[in-house]
Amino acid sequence: FPAPPASNFAKEDVKESWILGNGSLVSWISKDPGESAAWSERRQEMGIGEWIALKGIDTVEHLENSDGLWEENKINIPKGSGSTGKMTNWASLQPEGDITSVQGREDGMELGTVTRKTVEDAAMGLEPRTEGLRRNLPAAIIIGVRKGGTRALLEMLNLHPGVAVADNEVHFFDDDHNFARGLNWYREQMPMSHPKQITVEKTPAYFTSSIAPERIYRMDPGMRLLLIVRDPTERLISDYTQVFHNRVAQGKATAPFEDVAIRESRVNLEYRAVHRSLYDEHLKRWLTFFPRSHLHVVDGEQLVHNPPAEVAAAEQFLGLPSHVGPDSFYFNTSRGFFCLRNTTHERCLSESKGRPHPPVRWDVLQLLRDFFREHNHRFFRMVGQTFDWA
Ligand SMILES: Nc1ncnc2c1ncn2[C@@H]1O[C@H](COP(=O)(O)OS(=O)(=O)O)[C@@H](OP(=O)(O)O)[C@H]1O
Structure with a gap:
């Protein structure tokens, strides 16, 4: 998996990563405004990944739908340093702020849906998001x-x-x-x-x-x-x-x-x-x-x-x-x-x-x-x- 472009982003900083249905990988360092964020994509085959957006979320609009089942984050990532602008994701609400399901869209392009939390994290050389046992x-x-x-x-x-x-x-x-x-x-x-x-x-x-x-x-x-x-x-x-x-x-x-x-x-x-x-x-x-x-x-x-x-x-x-x-x-x-x-x-x-x-x-x-x-x-x-x- 290729290294990201020059930035202060390091693979070890990844707190969550998700494999999308189309084979893309999305990784987050943080969802908080003002902190670094990373968005990455990889193609179906391992190892030809390409980092397409990095760091610098400036706004996060947080919406929850009426039945409380979903939250929606509208995130603006400033253009430049590899970033491609606006991203929206939807996540099912979880205790401890965990995300179970994410759909991503960037600049109107549908990137796919998370279908599973997979063992591929390990194959990608990423640390598991959480340690030990929990209910999923x-x-x-x-x-x-x-x-x-x-x-x-x-x-x-x-x-x-x-x-x-x-x-x-x-x-x-x-x-x-x-x-x-x-x-x-x-x-x-x-x-x-x-x-x-x-x-x-x-x-x-x-x-x-x-x-x-x-x-x-x-x-x-x-x-x-x-x-x-x-x-x-x-x-x-x-x-x-x-x-x-x-x-x-x-x-x-x-x-x-x-x-x-x-x-x-x-x-x-x-x-x-x-x-x-x-x-x-x-x-x-x-x-x-x-x-x-x-x-x-x-x-x-x-x-x-x-x-x-x-x-x-x-x-x-x-x-x-x-x-x-x-x-x-x-x-x-x-x-x-x-x-x-x-x-x-x-x-x-x-x-x-x-x-x-x-x-x-x-x-x-x-x-x-x-x-x-x-x-x-x-x-x-x-x-x-x-x-x-x-
Ligand atoms: N290995 C093994 N051992 C025992 N039973 C087996 C097995 N594999 C399939 N079956 C079949 O499972 C049928 C019961 O289906 P379900 O488990 O879906 O029933 S339920 O809806 O949860 O009540 C049950 O249907 P009936 O034979 O009509 O009782 C079994 O035929």
Whole structure:
């Protein structure tokens, strides 16, 4: 990485640095008026960086938007000594003045969005911004689908040393009550993580929420989204099975699958579990906010039968060096699933995963498959991928 042009700026002074989505690196010495600031850019390839603006912020206008989720700094950098003038950045509010997400624009030129806080800091020879463990907002979220294998995917990613996962479903973006608790509350739900780890949470209810895509986008437009899908008919039966077991445990009445899924010989659209299987309808909302490149679709059936391959693809999407491999799994014949292994532990998912499904009448299965077919094809076109359940 080339040295900056002659100035009082030294690499050791960098307090924060961020890799932008376009591969640029932005480094700050200070955001305070009157103090030095540095803005740097590098191209995708390492080592051909070019410092384009340096030191001498003279004004910082600080704005906060009405819901308190974002702050905006308008920064004037005097022209000269390598600087190119005005810069605006947006940052999500964080305790201790930390910045989680930055979008940069300089003289009207969009420079990109921070997508991750990466191990590349180290590769760049920069000191880590913070030392020790702390809670960080997620860099990636498993958004669904419910009963798709979201827990398995989260636990499998957690075998990677570069990943820290939130144990519980957080329900921040789909639940107004939680959302009103603010971003600091959300961050508190995250695990402690090392600066070089990325945090991942999973809440399958996000996928079907009408408001979650926009809220996530506003928190971090560079967010990486993981969506794990399975045959919508299988998913529906799995959803029914879970609710059935919960109701039995609570001593509540239950009805056969056929009675809730079918009304007057047609698929019952009022049954919420049917609606949750309309992947195209839900994905539409996400793609109005996020580009396709920010979404990685995991094949839930493949995750059951060949977990290393699916996890490897997810690692790649997350920019993680490959780590989880065949040695990370063993097949448990009594469970009928792969279980997880690291250097010290072997572990299967809880008994609530992989419960036997009730037998479903053939004509009902046929009705459901016919009903989902068109939606499935639309979903395949949207993601540019096909699955076995056409
Ligand atoms: N390795 C492994 N072990 C156990 N279970 C596995 C595994 N991989 C995927 N699955 C499938 O995960 C399904 C449950 O999906 P979710 O975790 O998304 O369910 S939930 O929405 O969080 O309730 C669950 O669905 P059901 O079989 O219908 O219970 C499993 O099929």
